[in-house]
Amino acid sequence: MSAKTQSREFSSTRRFWLKEHGIDSTLLLIVPALLAMLVFFVYPTVYGTILSFHPANKAGFLENYKTFFGDPYMRKSIFNTFRIALPVSLVNVCLAVPVAVKMRHRVKGQRAINTILIIPISLGTVLIAEGLYAYLSPNGWFNRTLMAAHIIHAPLQMLHNFWGVMISLIISGFPFAFLLTLSYISGINPKMEEAASILGAGPIQRFRFVTLPLLAPGLAITFCLNFVLAFSVFPSANLLGNPSGDSHVLAVAATDVISQSYDYSMASAISLITAVCEITVVVLVFAIRSRFYTGSTTGGKG
Amino acid sequence: MSKTSFNELRLVGVSRTFDESVALSNLSLTIANGEFIALLGPSGCGKSTALNCIAGLLSQTSGSIFLDGKRIDSLPPERRGFGMVFQNYALFPHLTVRNNIAFGLKIRRTKKAEVRKRVDAALALVRLQPHADKFPAQLSGGQQQRVAIARAVVLEPQVVLMDEPLSNLDAKLRNEMRGEIRKLHKTLGLTSIYVTHDQEEAMSLADRVVVMHDGVVQQVGTPEDVYLQPANAFVADFMGYRNLLQMTLKKSSTKAGAITSEKIKLSSSNLAAKTTNGAVTVAIRPDDFTVKATRGNQIRTIISSVEYQGKDFGVEATCEDGTQLFIRTEEKLKIGQKVTFGVKPERVLVFPQKKSPSHVG
Ligand SMILES: Nc1ncnc2c1ncn2[C@@H]1O[C@H](COP(=O)(O)OP(=O)(O)OP(=O)(O)O)[C@@H](O)[C@H]1O
Numbered sequence: 301m302s303a304k305t306q307s308r309e310f311s312s313t314r315r316f317w318l319k320e321h322g323i324d325s326t327l328l329l330i331v332p333a334l335l336a337m338l339v340f341f342v343y344p345t346v347y348g349t350i351l352s353f354h355p356a357n358k359a360g361f362l363e364n365y366k367t368f369f370g371d372p373y374m375r376k377s378i379f380n381t382f383r384i385a386l387p388v389s390l391v392n393v394c395l396a397v398p399v400a401v402k403m404r405h406r407v408k409g410q411r412a413i414n415t416i417l418i419i420p421i422s423l424g425t426v427l428i429a430e431g432l433y434a435y436l437s438p439n440g441w442f443n444r445t446l447m448a449a450h451i452i453h454a455p456l457q458m459l460h461n462f463w464g465v466m467i468s469l470i471i472s473g474f475p476f477a478f479l480l481t482l483s484y485i486s487g488i489n490p491k492m493e494e495a496a497s498i499l500g501a502g503p504i505q506r507f508r509f510v511t512l513p514l515l516a517p518g519l520a521i522t523f524c525l526n527f528v529l530a531f532s533v534f535p536s537a538n539l540l541g542n543p544s545g546d547s548h549v550l551a552v553a554a555t556d557v558i559s560q561s562y563d564y565s566m567a568s569a570i571s572l573i574t575a576v577c578e579i580t581v582v583v584l585v586f587a588i589r590s591r592f593y594t595g596s597t598t599g600g601k602g
Numbered sequence: 603m604s605k606t607s608f609n610e611l612r613l614v615g616v617s618r619t620f621d622e623s624v625a626l627s628n629l630s631l632t633i634a635n636g637e638f639i640a641l642l643g644p645s646g647c648g649k650s651t652a653l654n655c656i657a658g659l660l661s662q663t664s665g666s667i668f669l670d671g672k673r674i675d676s677l678p679p680e681r682r683g684f685g686m687v688f689q690n691y692a693l694f695p696h697l698t699v700r701n702n703i704a705f706g707l708k709i710r711r712t713k714k715a716e717v718r719k720r721v722d723a724a725l726a727l728v729r730l731q732p733h734a735d736k737f738p739a740q741l742s743g744g745q746q747q748r749v750a751i752a753r754a755v756v757l758e759p760q761v762v763l764m765d766e767p768l769s770n771l772d773a774k775l776r777n778e779m780r781g782e783i784r785k786l787h788k789t790l791g792l793t794s795i796y797v798t799h800d801q802e803e804a805m806s807l808a809d810r811v812v813v814m815h816d817g818v819v820q821q822v823g824t825p826e827d828v829y830l831q832p833a834n835a836f837v838a839d840f841m842g843y844r845n846l847l848q849m850t851l852k853k854s855s856t857k858a859g860a861i862t863s864e865k866i867k868l869s870s871s872n873l874a875a876k877t878t879n880g881a882v883t884v885a886i887r888p889d890d891f892t893v894k895a896t897r898g899n900q901i902r903t904i905i906s907s908v909e910y911q912g913k914d915f916g917v918e919a920t921c922e923d924g925t926q927l928f929i930r931t932e933e934k935l936k937i938g939q940k941v942t943f944g945v946k947p948e949r950v951l952v953f954p955q956k957k958s959p960s961h962v963g
């Protein structure tokens with residue numbers, strides 16, 4: 301065997317090895333995204349992290365964190381944020397599933413329904429918050445209708461508390477949850493349900509044993525995205541909630557430090573705490589997700 | 603839904619259209635308990651549509667389905683108690699082979715020990731014990747198909763519907779599985795409706811074959827019937843009568859007559875019903891030819907190609923008027939050789955001229 305054929309053999313096995321490990325020229329496709337990540341995400345994050353360890357008053361490098369966790373009012377903002385973000389994401393996912401299940405099949409007026417469901421995305425949180433402010437106020441439509449129907453006798457207090465924030469976040473987060481869930485559900489081969497029904501499963505059993513398990517990994521991602529969105533809630537907490545009380549969330553706490561004392565270092569520390577909280581939840585959800593089946597949902601090679 | 607026995611499954615005028623286009627037209631068929639029925643036809647002829655209507659996965663546009671006296675065509679699939687093997691398996695990707703097979707039993711709240719026993723038996727039946735704990739994506743196409751079969755028969759349903767269950771297997775495994783399916787059908791006392799486009803498969807398995815074309819049933823009969831006496835030119839074509847000649851008939855009795863074209867003269871004693879004098883379609887199977895004149899029937903040809911096919915030869919021969927004939931013979935012929943072929947008059951099938959086949963028969 302000549303040296304030439306040997307080297308050719310070697311280079312072909314190496315190419316094979318590279319290919320098996322996903323290394324080839326298509327890798328270049330991720331370069332633009334990678335650059336954008338570096339400039340707009342990695343650098344600010346690193347900068348913010350470093351900043352958070354250099355307190356404004358030149359105290360020890362953990363001073364910001366000590367202040368935050370030492371102050372009960374500030375510390376409670378973590379709890380406040382979770383108290384809003386967790387139920388909101390859960391409710392959104394739970395509402396999205398039945399609607400998506402229904403909308404997967406052809407329904408009359410599907411376009412119109414889809415449009416109505418999706419409009420809130422294009423409105424933006426501020427506009428929704430303002431609309432709700434008028435709607436939920438003591439003499440707004442909501443309370444007036446309920447009073448006219450004699451369901452309640454005094455206006456319900458829906459503003460400047462937990463409920464206003466919750467409702468506005470559900471309205472702005474639901475379309476995301478719905479669209480994501482719909483795309484996951486459409487990816488499930490309808491033959492799966494047909495097979496289950498032939499095997500004797502009724503609609504509820506089909507959902508429970510076939511659709512839901514195949515959908516679960518998608519729902520986990522939907523939940524995470526909704527959670528992250530809701531976790532950085534700011535406009536609705538400020539407008540509809542009670543930003544110095546139980547709507548004193550992390551985002552409000554961070555802006556407060558900046559607007560009151562220009563303490564960017566402290567604000568960075570709060571942002572970092574926010575990030576750690578979010579990452580913890582996301583990691584947890586993904587850990588649970590990995591216990592489900594996460595492969596193809598089309599079924600069969602046919 | 604344990605196996606309740608019934609006498610017959612009756613389809614009455616079952617039809618299905620998809621926005622204007624007719625996928626299945628007026629299917630009427632009475633299937634006795636224990637029978638093995640094959641729905642046979644080319645791709646797109648409505649076989650799967652028919653099966654899905656029987657299963658309840660597709661609602662028929664008109665017609666009705668009875669299980670004995672009980673009308674079942676408005677019942678959802680889960681309440682019909684039929685089993686089904688899907689054309690593309692439709693295995694549950696998130697369940698192991700074992701759990702796929704156990705699915706129906708678990709839905710029926712069968713006792714754990716019983717589930718285990720029956721699933722093991724089903725696994726053994728399709729020889730998949732070593733793969734019991736794999737997921738469908740880790741199996742080959744053929745193995746997936748076997749899981750699908752096991753999943754359907756483990757419930758011992760009263761009727762099993764199979765949509766081309768063997769189409770993805772290699773020739774050897776297909777033959778083996780064909781035998782297994784037939785055996786299963788016998789031992790479990792199943793009633794089976796089997797969809798295929800392979801006439802050999804249909805004939806080897808079925809008690810009765812239903813030949814379809816363009817959504818219309820062309821012929822219902824035993825494999826021998828369909829093979830030896832196709833009802834029309836379309837069925838003949840589909841059943842391997844490769845020689846379809848356009849000729850002219852002059853009847854001498856209701857069943858016999860002389861047929862001629864420019865250079866070929868034959869006599870036939872096998873005229874299909876409603877055949878009239880004039881233009882007709884003549885169908886002759888390649889292996890019905892003899893390499894000598896037979897009872898006055900003779901066609902002079904020159905051999906244009908010879909293909910070795912194992913136990914015999916596939917021969918193409920050109921007649922004096924240029925017509926190509928396909929012949930199977932054990933005799934070794936040479937290209938360019940002049941040969942006179944014959945064919946028995948009863949094996950010369952004569953049909954009214956083939957128009958649109960869905961209007962024939
Ligand atoms: N959902 C549908 N919508 C519209 N047309 C359909 C639909 N399903 C089937 N058809 C049409 O109905 C006809 C019969 O289809 P069917 O699936 O029953 O064929 P088949 O005999 O099973 O063919 P194959 O052997 O290829 O599986 C085809 O012409 C097909 O295009």
Ligand SMILES: [Mg+2]
Nearest residue numbers: 649650689765
């Ligand atoms: Mg089909």
